[in-house]
Amino acid sequence: METEYLLSMNNISKEYFGNRVLKNVDLQVKAGEIHALMGENGAGKSTLMNILFGMPVIHQTGGYEGQVQLAGEDINITDPHDAMNYGIGMVHQEFMLIPAFTVTQNIKLGRETGKPNMLPLIDKVFGRDLDTLQWDEMAKDSRKALDSIGMMNIEEYAKVAGMPIGYQQFVEIAREIDKTGIKILVFDEPTAVLTESEADRLLEIMRLLASRGIAIIFITHRLDEVVQVADSLTVLRDGEFVARKEVAETSYVEIAQLMIGRTVEKLVEDEDTDKRELSDDRIALELEYYCVNMPGERVLDMNVKIRDGEIFGFGGLAGQGKIGIHNGIQGLFETEGNVYVHGELLDLEKRGEALRNDIAFVSEDRRGVGLLLNESIERNILFSAMQVKNEFLKGGLLDGKKSREHSLEMIRLLDIRCTGTQQTVGSLSGGNQQKVCLARAITLNPDILMVAEPTRGIDIGAKKLVLEHLRKMNREEGVTIVVISSELVELRSICDRIGIVSDGKIADILAPDSPDADFGLAMSGLKREDVGE
């Protein structure tokens, strides 16, 4: 090794309950360098950082394999306090600040400076916990830390509550800087919540810190930011180390390609011949200036037309807004803009309007939204059809015989493994719960079916069955299907077109066989034209 790395994590592996989430991953960072850690959701970035910080979750689940070196020496970090002592700090994506405290109080929390109490006895009995706090000195320290990152206009005595998000982020940074001997600073997707100018400011500060010899690990999805500030980068994919590159020696397209990777696995075989006729004149679902106010998954001014009879996919990284799309139409979150179903405007203010217009949903949050966990399979399957279409009712009451027959049919059709129609859904496995959700949607006989994360947390067999069934509904019954998924492989194996969502908008609409790099770029909100290649 020619260069001396400040931090080097070698051959790190980690298993959660027999599930290998990290496989021999390496991460090396030089002092004074900004190093980008990149990868899709679930690539293993968080786990790697948890290991670096000695988070309890790592040690409670049997620790990790591999070696962590700081300035060439082996270290063993077993709890977050160790990490702090080694000079490793983190700026969290969700701020760890107490709103009702002042900036100084937040910066100094847990590390207050004090002098022995006036009453010596108290000190002897209770120890230093009851020291008299020296606010003046602490305020001075805070001021210094804030000044050092150029935040002259944040007052150290102001309360955090009500500050702009960007300022809160800077207070977090100031807190980390204030820790003596900080050597490594991790930024976990810091720009995700910032406005553009705030983000620029942050990047500047990162450069400033790096110039003082602090090593910075920058976790982000945004390719442009990486190219803008980072010196080098490491890409992880599915828990595996893909590459370490110097930014100067690579390109947008290459990074994008590294992140997506070549997965040729076809989840579903397209055996039957495709007899569908898709036309831009027949639009099943149109979103126009569509916004959804779903915290964490905002949709901002989205425009897209989904053709009648096609399978359309929405992909993109977590938090970019793809999950908001169907939740807005379903009426779970406030929306703005227009949604047209077969050319007719949908009144989203009205409860259940989408269902009455023959749109059915399978929620990404099975347990939270999709199911009545304490109720029977039968009740779950029938519920929507009963409430929306008044089916399975006889004289105003639930028709026991008809509903049992229908649920038995669904159990057979989707191969739901259960003890009978009366088993509670909560006691089923994830895959079978998902099939119950799907059965409920199918029972509505929809024109348009919106399925979110159809295969999340289910085994490969169930996955195949669910995807095959979706394709069958599309081909045989002409149901327009909208799939919202974080798994690109899945989208590419069944969709006709895939819209990649970034920052609440459609970044690009791609064909399933488009080059990997295009998908990678779209996920960062870029098109090939934008990067000039």
Add this chain to the structure above:
Amino acid sequence: MTKLKKAIDIIGIPRLIIGLFFIALVITALAVGLTPSSLFSDILRRWMMYAILVLAMVPGVQSGIGMNFGISLGIVSGLLGSVISMEVAYVKGWFFHFGAGAAWLTLLLALLIGIVLAAFVGAAYGLLLNRVKGSEMTVSTYVGFSAIAMMNIVWILLRFQNGQLRWPIGSGLRNTASLQESFGGLLSNPDVYSQSRSIAIPAGLNEAGSVTVQQPKALSFLAIDVGGSGFVLPLGLIMVFALCCLIIWLFLRSKKGLAMSAAGENELFAVSNGINVDSMRILGTAVSTVLGAVGIIMYAQTYGFLQLYNAPLMMGFAAVASILIGGASIERASISNVIIGTLLFQGILTVALPVVNAVINVSALPEIIRIIITNGIILYALTKARGGRR
């Protein structure tokens, strides 16, 4: 072994322990020489007497407001219905004009007024609960207390003429009004059918100022003294409870009822199916309150007295404890929880007192023991509020 474990799992350990305690108490009671017929008669009577009040918890829980401690609102509605109905019956001389049928008319009018009042009060109360989502149970406890306190003022202000209701001197209503000269015992007391009653009527209707009334023998099946043994089968009361259960059962299987249960179990699920969660909660609260009104009227007719003022203050707690012991949780409750829970809770109270009395003979002790047992069971039930498997 696994079968045993499964059985315990279904019954639930709390019910198993309390059930065994109950059986042990009954055995002790018989051992210390209590008469079996009157003992079992008492258990059955109290079981049915409280059951509708406990049933009132079911729609509340299913609609998502949790245990309805504010059942006092329904109780005072029922009480108000009863006193108004009794006053009307007296002033209009119903017993003079209609004879025995007047008692039934009074009961029906009391139910009618009680139900209508409770429906309105319950809906308004539901609106309030929608504004305090997440802390319904705390709020409802205090709403219950406040309702009782407010009604204390109402009771003292009402200027009624019925001598059974008003204080002998001064004005306002009595603490405890006997239902002997009204609908008391119609559904549960065999004496009503075997003995005639002299009932006061307003002056000027006849010379005596009272009429003698005998309920028809044909209706005596409503309260049967089985073989003259002293074991009373209150068939009328049981039928009313069964009817209430049937109505609730049917309601919970209707489209509205299922929507209400879904709203209570998983709000997001309900919203995503186009259900108005808030109005479902109002519906559940109103139905619960109405059952509270019916429940207190059935309670009073069995007990033979209307208890005004602070008497109903803690009734909500007893109802909550009963259904919890029956295996309900604050999220899910069923009719079987009501039946089992009321039997265990009221059964223990009924048997424990004479047993304690027989074992330790100190005059004030039974009351103290009653309080300890009641609140002990409530506390235990609340700690085990998770419920058994249904």
